């Protein structure tokens with residue numbers, strides 16, 4: 001069984017247990033009803049849908065996901081969107097810090 005994003009149920013469970021706040025902006029999860037922009041979405045840190053590992057899959061808000069789009073992580077962190085929101089390598093969740101350390 002995999003979800004719509006091709007993420008196996010086991011991995012989905014693991015990621016949901018790990019990511020309790022959004023990995024980039026650190027905001028609390030909101031339901032789709034409360035805010036579309038601040039609801040959870042599946043993120044591939046390296047923008048390649050074929051990399052389905054717990055190192056590459058995480059939960060971020062729709063706003064961050066839409067802003068990051070196809071950009072490489074380090075390039076996205078330089079954008080106005082991130083600067084305005086104080087999103088940087090210090091504010092990111094450990095999984096993101098690791099990705100940056102690995103050259104993303």
Ligand SMILES: [Zn+2]
Pocket residue numbers: 022024025026027060061062063064065
């Ligand atoms: Zn966010």
